[in-house]
Amino acid sequence: MEVVACSMGSGSSSLYSALAKSISRSPLPHSCGSTYSPGDNLNLDQDPADPLELLQECREALRERPAHLKRAFVQTGHGDARRTIRVMQWNVLAQALGEGMDNFVQCPLDALNWPERKYMILEEILTYKPDILCLQEVDHYFDMFQPVLATLGYQSSFCPKPWSPCLDVENNNGPDGCALFFNHKRFQLVNTTHLRLSAMMLKTNQVAIVAALRCRSTGRVFCVGVTHLKARSGWEVLRSAQGSDLLRNLRNITQKIETEENAESAIPLIVCGDFNAEPSEDVYRNFATSSLGLDSAYKLLSTDGKTEPPYTTWKIRPSGESCHTLDYVWYSHRAFDVNAVLDFPTAEQIGPNRLPSYNYPSDHLSLVCDFCFTDPVN
Numbered sequence: 001m002e003v004v005a006c007s008m009g010s011g012s013s014s015l016y017s018a019l020a021k022s023i024s025r026s027p028l029p030h031s032c033g034s035t036y037s038p039g040d041n042l043n044l045d046q047d048p049a050d051p052l053e054l055l056q057e058c059r060e061a062l063r064e065r066p067a068h069l070k071r072a073f074v075q076t077g078h079g080d081a082r083r084t085i086r087v088m089q090w091n092v093l094a095q096a097l098g099e100g101m102d103n104f105v106q107c108p109l110d111a112l113n114w115p116e117r118k119y120m121i122l123e124e125i126l127t128y129k130p131d132i133l134c135l136q137e138v139d140h141y142f143d144m145f146q147p148v149l150a151t152l153g154y155q156s157s158f159c160p161k162p163w164s165p166c167l168d169v170e171n172n173n174g175p176d177g178c179a180l181f182f183n184h185k186r187f188q189l190v191n192t193t194h195l196r197l198s199a200m201m202l203k204t205n206q207v208a209i210v211a212a213l214r215c216r217s218t219g220r221v222f223c224v225g226v227t228h229l230k231a232r233s234g235w236e237v238l239r240s241a242q243g244s245d246l247l248r249n250l251r252n253i254t255q256k257i258e259t260e261e262n263a264e265s266a267i268p269l270i271v272c273g274d275f276n277a278e279p280s281e282d283v284y285r286n287f288a289t290s291s292l293g294l295d296s297a298y299k300l301l302s303t304d305g306k307t308e309p310p311y312t313t314w315k316i317r318p319s320g321e322s323c324h325t326l327d328y329v330w331y332s333h334r335a336f337d338v339n340a341v342l343d344f345p346t347a348e349q350i351g352p353n354r355l356p357s358y359n360y361p362s363d364h365l366s367l368v369c370d371f372c373f374t375d376p377v378n
């Protein structure tokens with residue numbers, strides 16, 4: 001994979017000292033390449049910043065806003081908490097789309113202003129402290145997400161969409177795409193694969209990142225994927241084809257790693273994404289019945305263990321209210337147990353104007369799961 005070094009420039013100082021060097025940089029020039037894995041930008045020997053200090057600075061910056069949505073973890077298993085791997089999946093809402101194209105008619109434009117919304121996004125991440133973070137619609141990777149999260153010890157990779165709709169918005173910050181972050185003190189990067197998903201033999205505008213990680217404490221290797229499939233109704237066949245292409249690539253990647261590692265069993269998977277598909281769609285069924293042995297973690301919130309939550313996104317546009325389940329965390333059920341999942345706020349907590357809002361920065365809710373390996377011996 002080609003690594004492209006891009007100048008990020010310098011900018012004016014920020015109001016809050018601990019974040020100043022990280023979030024006051026100028027936007028990434030649009031001429032930079034299509035993929036970027038800034039492993040060299042992370043000082044692996046440097047002690048990370050204090051996440052509690054950064055969280056407090058976020059809350060200070062947001063002191064005039066309502067408190068963020070309160071959510072609780074639901075225990076779903078009894079694995080070893082000391083070996084828990086916390087994974088967050090989140091479509092963070094591209095800033096250019098939120099302000100310029102998405103038409104959230106009940107959300108005041110001021111609620112989406114980037115100088116405050118970036119702190120709301122960081123607050124959500126810092127509140128749950130994931131070991132692995134999978135994001136979609138990232139259009140401030142180089143001037144916010146990567147530098148800030150690098151100070152917290154996250155290594156990362158970014159893959160933008162080839163024809164990002166953000167570029168059609170005036171004063172945009174570059175293309176949006178998928179980003180994957182992991183705590184380098186817990187995991188060692190084995191390799192990273194950037195995918196441009198195909199459908200019917202044609203390349204599409206949707207992408208994915210697959211990272212192979214080795215647990216530093218156990219030596220076990222597993223793969224994490226992040227993707228964002230085609231949006232809107234009428235594109236179900238395309239989404240299904242994109243999902244099938246992703247599954248094919250996941251099989252090839254894991255089989256290659258199994259060979260390289262002389263593995264005695266299949267390499268486990270965690271696959272996060274905004275699939276833009278309800279559970280009734282073919283792409284969901286294809287993942288649920290794949291030979292890779294994947295299951296959806298958030299089904300464990302249901303009483304029968306077989307039903308997805310009623311919504312992961314809830315917004316109001318000119319066409320009306322849109323309440324759907326589109327986001328998923330898939331995992332190899334033979335290799336991982338799910339110890340806990342973060343519950344969703346109620347309709348009353350979200351409020352009548354839905355998302356995004358003054359107290360939540362995206363139209364999609366974050367999904368957070370605690371995993372542990374089923375066999376803790378190795």
